[in-house]
Amino acid sequence: MLLIKNAKILSDNQQTIQRDILIQDGTIKEIGDNLSDVQADVFDAQGHFLTPGLVDVHVHFREPGFEYKETIQTGSLAAARGGFTTVMAMPNLNPVPDDQAKLAAQIARNQENSVIHVEQIGAISKDLTDHTINDIQGMTEAGAIAFSNDGKGVQTADTMLQAMTAAAKAKRPLIAHLEDDTLLHGGVMNDGEVSQQLGLPGITGLAESSQLARDLVIAKVTGVHYHVAHISTKESVALVRMAKSQGVHVTAEVSPHHLLLSDDAIQKDDAYFKMNPPLRAQEDREALIAGLIDGTIDMIATDHAPHGTEEKQKSFAVAPFGITGIETSFQLLYTHLVKSGLLSLGTLIDRMLIAPVKAFHLDAPTQIAVGQRADLALFDLTHLTTIAVDDFLSKGKNTPFIGWQVYGETQATWVSGQQVYQR
Template identity: 45%
Template structure:
């Protein structure tokens, strides 16, 4: 009985890190997929920066075996662009695509060799798969751990400038235009990336982009002490960047909300920002944060428009037949109580990672039930 509740197509996350194989002290396919179901996600795309990297038919097949055994939602492995994500030799993109892979990404870094990246894009175009781009000029990072500016200066921390992202965003869009590859820009965080995406779309290029809830909910001014739960890549940006991202969502320039769910152990995150790894968890907070911030507080989008950003659009971009409640479609469904108010409690997360800057934050919108292919996911 869903009376008084809101029924939506299951959410689709184009950007998660499930850490398996090899990094199972942070997360596993089992715990990550449980976190996904708890957050209303029925399909997720997991990034290849595992140990070993998902860069070959053998490693892709190994991960698929784990997924078939342990996942309670649809999990789609994303293949690496280069062998071991070293940026030197192309991964076996063709074979992985023939095995059903939907996308490639070097996520966690960019392929700095533009010639090599262009070759990968041509293969992606030929195979009909998407390129998920993490845009970061590694030569400009220089040990940065948060947004460059007065907040970083006050905390005595090295900053990451907007140019780190913007330069590679511009390059990747140009290469997409040249090769015809479908390009999806991951976790955009700057005002100029919104402008670049708008210009690319206006020019008719096959470009789409995502924003994460932390990037439109928080600014670098929310970092008042050295707390690694606020350390993610790209970093929390300035107010003007956040306003541009929100405006991009309002205008439909930024079509997708993804989580970049990046769990780490408490031991890893309980270090200084200078030492701790980048990344926060997001699967179990994304809907409530997005609904509270974009629909209730700022009235940027309606709830049906938010559902498009979290379900319909990502499904279309990735080329999976999901994101719809139309008769005859697969019954991937999420039911939410959109009136329930509560405090986020990281200790109750199904994810092994508790690394969130949102612990204790008041939100609205609680996921009540998640169904995958018509069956309720019991956690």
């Protein structure tokens, strides 16, 4: 039995109120003022902000195949340090979970090695690149939460039509990594003034938005739940907004780095700023923030993509795409979106918890209430701290946010009432 004393929680009218939370057998038993229980272990929250654990629908835990970058254990510990208690793991692994047996084996591996809840996404097609789709129904029965070829764009309309039809029949979302290979031209960053100044080949926003336009038309016909991963351009935001107005079942996510940075932050050949999709122009960043505020973009997802240090110290031209993000996302977003007045705290919690649970029908609590599972995260919203590489629990240290000063550091995280992280 656990008694969390002096925690601030969000009330129904989105104000913070101080409460004590009594937890028994992994669930919340009582909420009140000045609670006491002689049998309970007491944790003093010291007036910090307590919320149900955050949810991230887009992570890369790299195991199996790339354990030098991350493992399920280190990724889940990093998630707990970031205040996340449920994540959805992408299938770009080796072997790729692209059939029923491999998917079931991956789910078992996640359960054995993770300190948090990990839902597994299945691959749309063999090795993420084949034009023939996998056994979507069989993988659904094996436990796939959704389907994606993340890291690779689905290159033909026919493959996407087959995939959406099968996913709709299986009642599972299809998550799209939008990238038209014929429009890449070897690009490594956004196509614009900065790429020209640095002499690096650029990636046009058309590589994303043109494929999105194709997919939205197919999604309307098939009725599938179509989810846009890591949206990055103003054109894509406009397309999603229009599709929603026409009744297409589309949801979208944006990554913290695309909300906080534009390509003008790249002052030199520094691959810690190399991600896919790339950091876009300032006008794109502003459109993403506007879309997040008005609900066109439903949720925030980190796209946590750890890499080896040596890999990311190479030139932009050859280093892998991706940055780590699950340990720093809440504090960065709270500092730069909530403290600045762009979002309310309640809206940030909606985009990082309630909206993902609702969209993907996840088994995760969205409010602190009696009878709910005690997946909880405690954040210090009042003290300024510095993001330091030595504090990371992820194997990946590849982030441009090292040295940034932030509010909102995680103090503790619980999964089913068991503490899995304490600062």
